[in-house]
Amino acid sequence: MPLIIITGLPSSGKSTRAQQLHAYLAERIAAVTPPNSPPKYRLHLISDQTQGISRAVYDLSPEHLPAHVRSANASEKDARAALYGAVKRVLSPRDIVVLDGMNYIKGWRYQLFCEAKNMSTPSAVLQIGCSVDRAREVNEARLARRAAAAPTLSPTETSRPTENSPSSTGTEETNPPPTQDPITTDNNNPPPPDDNDDEPYSPSNWTNLVFRYEEPNPMTRWDSPLFTLIWDDSPAQTRSTFAALWDVIAGAAAKPIRPNQ
Ligand code: ADP
Numbered sequence: 001m002p003l004i005i006i007t008g009l010p011s012s013g014k015s016t017r018a019q020q021l022h023a024y025l026a027e028r029i030a031a032v033t034p035p036n037s038p039p040k041y042r043l044h045l046i047s048d049q050t051q052g053i054s055r056a057v058y059d060l061s062p063e064h065l066p067a068h069v070r071s072a073n074a075s076e077k078d079a080r081a082a083l084y085g086a087v088k089r090v091l092s093p094r095d096i097v098v099l100d101g102m103n104y105i106k107g108w109r110y111q112l113f114c115e116a117k118n119m120s121t122p123s124a125v126l127q128i129g130c131s132v133d134r135a136r137e138v139n140e141a142r143l144a145r146r147a148a149a150a151p152t153l154s155p156t157e158t159s160r161p162t163e164n165s166p167s168s169t170g171t172e173e174t175n176p177p178p179t180q181d182p183i184t185t186d187n188n189n190p191p192p193p194d195d196n197d198d199e200p201y202s203p204s205n206w207t208n209l210v211f212r213y214e215e216p217n218p219m220t221r222w223d224s225p226l227f228t229l230i231w232d233d234s235p236a237q238t239r240s241t242f243a244a245l246w247d248v249i250a251g252a253a254a255k256p257i258r259p260n261q
Helices: 014-032 074-090 106-118 132-149 203-212 235-249
Strands: 003-008 042-047 095-100 123-129 226-230
Touching: 003 014, 003 106, 014 042, 014 095, 014 123, 014 235, 042 074, 074 095, 074 106, 106 123, 123 235, 132 203, 226 235
Parallel strands: 003 095, 003 123, 042 095, 123 226
Antiparallel strands: none
8 A cells, every 4th residue: 555755845744654554544444344343454654753853954054063973964864764765674565654754855755755646656745835834833932842842952953963872963852763663653553652753853854854845846756646735724624635536546536557658
């Protein structure tokens, strides 16, 4: 079953929508599973948080780059490799994968699209639409909360990790590593809220990510079908978008994909 790639600006509400989508899909899977049978599909939610990836890996600011770090985006490449591995491990005809993240590089979305195609399973993109100003407010509120919780740590000290300490953001003491399997969540146990979801981006990291964001283009194969949810979409509108998504990936409109298509 398919891969759903979530995309959107930093702090635009992606994880919130990903969790709503996860709950919706679990409901639909339960509805198509005969009584006393195992779930027809397995459901997975994969994100930076489930993989223990800090927001700081996206920080290319020279002032946050320790001298000995290999290159400006080495840690981001490592993070993408971890996410790719996690998707690849579970993607199969019986698995629906929701990949929650910025997924802001079109070449990366293309790579994911090819991976789904190799598995003969469909992919779709769900864009979380949010104004830049609103997304910035969310990040600033997170920075303020983080500063209030740890008065000795200034927001700009949420620096990128060093090579010896890949997630050294100053947050480990308050966010211990997850004790359960970090890769997947199953249908009956939606992901628990995680304090790490609240991790802010440093202001320069956030601004650079907005600048680097590559909007999905529904005219390309890898960004289609493209679904969009905006911040103010009501629960009814959200469910209707999720229903259209389900139809394309698992319902009446789902088409078998051949690798050479
Ligand atoms: P991201 O995953 O993009 O960093 P989150 O989903 O964690 O963003 O959301 C950031 C904050 O905005 C959270 O406090 C969340 O509760 C709130 N939020 C997200 N989407 C909405 C929405 N559509 N309406 C109201 N609040 C939202």
